[in-house]
Amino acid sequence: MTTKIDLIYFNAGGGHRASALALEAALHRQAPSWQVRLVNLFEVLDPQDKFRSITGSGPEDWYNKRLSRGWTLGMAQELKLLQAAIRFAHPLLLRSLQQHWLRTEPDLVVSLVPNFNRALHESLASSLPGVPYVTLLTDLADLPPSFWIEPDQLQHFICGTPRAAEQARILGHDTRRIHLTSGMIIRPEFYAPAKVDRAEERLRLGLDPRRPTGLVLFGGHGSKAMLGIAQRLAATTQLILICGHNRALAARLRQLPVIAPRRVVEFTSDIPYYMQLADFFIGKPGPGSISEAVQQGLPVIVVDNAWTMPQERYNAQWVRENGVGIVHGSFRTIERAVAQLLSGMDAFKARVRQMENRALFEVPEILDRILVQATEHVDRGIDTGLRHPASTI
Numbered sequence: 171m172t173t174k175i176d177l178i179y180f181n182a183g184g185g186h187r188a189s190a191l192a193l194e195a196a197l198h199r200q201a202p203s204w205q206v207r208l209v210n211l212f213e214v215l216d217p218q219d220k221f222r223s224i225t226g227s228g229p230e231d232w233y234n235k236r237l238s239r240g241w242t243l244g245m246a247q248e249l250k251l252l253q254a255a256i257r258f259a260h261p262l263l264l265r266s267l268q269q270h271w272l273r274t275e276p277d278l279v280v281s282l283v284p285n286f287n288r289a290l291h292e293s294l295a296s297s298l299p300g301v302p303y304v305t306l307l308t309d310l311a312d313l314p315p316s317f318w319i320e321p322d323q324l325q326h327f328i329c330g331t332p333r334a335a336e337q338a339r340i341l342g343h344d345t346r347r348i349h350l351t352s353g354m355i356i357r358p359e360f361y362a363p364a365k366v367d368r369a370e371e372r373l374r375l376g377l378d379p380r381r382p383t384g385l386v387l388f389g390g391h392g393s394k395a396m397l398g399i400a401q402r403l404a405a406t407t408q409l410i411l412i413c414g415h416n417r418a419l420a421a422r423l424r425q426l427p428v429i430a431p432r433r434v435v436e437f438t439s440d441i442p443y444y445m446q447l448a449d450f451f452i453g454k455p456g457p458g459s460i461s462e463a464v465q466q467g468l469p470v471i472v473v474d475n476a477w478t479m480p481q482e483r484y485n486a487q488w489v490r491e492n493g494v495g496i497v498h499g500s501f502r503t504i505e506r507a508v509a510q511l512l513s514g515m516d517a518f519k520a521r522v523r524q525m526e527n528r529a530l531f532e533v534p535e536i537l538d539r540i541l542v543q544a545t546e547h548v549d550r551g552i553d554t555g556l557r558h559p560a561s562t563i
Contacts, residue, residue, distance in 0.1 A: 173204045173541065176276040178283055178290065180211045185389075185458045186282050189308045192357045192530060193280070199358075200534040207276070211283055211290075214270050215263065246480040253285060253316060260289055267293035271301075278541055280304045284318045284481070291323050302544045304328060306533065308354065310457050311484040312337045319343070326540055330354045330457075330529055333484065349536045353527030354461040361465070361530070364446045371447055377431045381408040382512055385448035385468065387441070387459055392416035395501055396423065399452060402504050405429045409452075410444050413437075442466060450511055450518075451495075452504070454478070455485035464525050469518035470495035471507045493521040 175197065179190035190208055197206045256263070263286070271279075271294050279301065281290050291303045303325040305318060311333045312318040318334075319327060321341045328349045329335040335350045369379035377383060384407055386396055392413040400411060400423055412435045413420040423434045435444065441462065445451070451463035455472040463470050474486035474497050486497045495518065496507045511518060 173201075173278070174274075174276045175204050175206045175537070176209050176274070176279045177206065178209050178211050178279065178281045180283055185308055185456060188357065188458060189282050189306070189355045192355050193282070193306070193533060195358050196530050196534050197537075200531070201538065207274075211286060215266050249313075249317075249480060256285055256289070263289040264293050264296075268297040271297040276301060278302050278304070278537060278544075280306055280537065282306050282308055284309070284313075285316070287318065287325075288316065288320045288323075291320065291325050295324075300544065302326060302540050304537065304540065306355070307334050308457060309481050309485075310334065310354065310488050313481045313484075314341075317481065328533060328536060331488065333488075351529040351532045351536075353525070353529045354457050355529050355533060356458065356461050356465060356527070358530060359440075359442045360462050362442065366443065366446050368447055371443075375410075375433045375447070377408055377410075377433055377447070381431070382449045382515075383408045383410060383447060384450050384452050384471075384508065385409075385445055385463075386411045387451065387453045388414075389454070389456060389459065390414040390437070392419045393454065394419065395454075397426075399501055399504050400426055400432065402502070403430065403508065404432075406505060407508055408432070410435065410448055412441070412444060449515070450508075452508075455482045455489065455497075457482070457485055460485055460489065461527060464494055464522050465527055467519065467522055469511055469515070469522055471498070471504070471511060472496075473498050473501055475499050492525065494518065494525065 177190045177193060179186045181187050194206050194208060197204055267289055275298065279290070279294055281287055281304065287305050294301055294303050304327070305325060306328040307318050307330060309318065310331050314337065319338050319341055326347045326349065327335075327338045327343065328351060329338060330351050330353050332350065335348050338348045339345060372379045372383070384403070386399055386409055388396060396411055396413070396419060400409060403409060404427060408431045410433045411423055413423065415437050417436060420434050420436045438444070445463060445466040445468060448468060451459070451468045451470040453459050453470070453472060455474065455478065460470055460472070470489060472486055472489060472495065474483060478486065489495045490497050496511050498504070498507050
């Protein structure tokens, strides 16, 4: 019988879907006999797409538009309203998800989304008792309460930092169900050895092979903050600016006066290529971007201020604690941040090289152990309440 693994994601911000796709690729390679199914949570909850027909856009579109325009102030308060709405809708969510599980019958469910794990876990436990449920955090840490880690649930947690694992322990979860990996899930391409001739490729893109080069990246929808960064560094710093799907932003960047060489890129799936041409990273403190940059050997420059999304504020602290980059309070001081980074580049590069993230290859092994132990419990008739398996870190 084929083992069916469901990976739950949504498209808000893009990082959850990227992590799901990366894990899907790893599972196909390391567990080829498993049937891996990507499940968009919002398609399950709204299969007729009524939200879009009423509002004119999908539930993630407004969030992604805000990111691209930098409208992130006040998100902490809005998050509380969202969580209150989810609690209010809990009975309805529960019914929809129970019907989905009974219809699709997964053997293991892995959630890569926050906020909905109470409904996801309870619906699975009530409709398919004994099927293991795993929350794989795609943030470096949780944002209590009830963002990633829910209390009083017999489920598993896969955590990419000791901070996240400790948060799960503080909430009372059994350490045998808390699995610590060496970092965040990132795409397999970021592990491939560099094969580009940096000097030749920089020349081909109109860049100076000899100048230090910064890669500016704010996710798949860009950010207007990139305009200010490009303007402030126009005379001093060579940049590669990746705008994602934001063509209007790319057009505005191309119109800026050019002093130091600059390359503006629209949507591309080949981020590793551009990172291999750069010397350092500038962007928001997103867990995926930071992890990808460090994996490619790039120290980072990020900011931490009132506009930083609440779930990403620990990421800036992580950068400081590990000494892999510079954290400022605003991109208005980006010139000073770049000078600070370049003056200590050798030390920053050395600390970046010490980071070894193998999470992409560790998670399939963790999931395999969870499945094996779940099967052993069923075979031995062990009843553990929801009969979820115990496993070791």
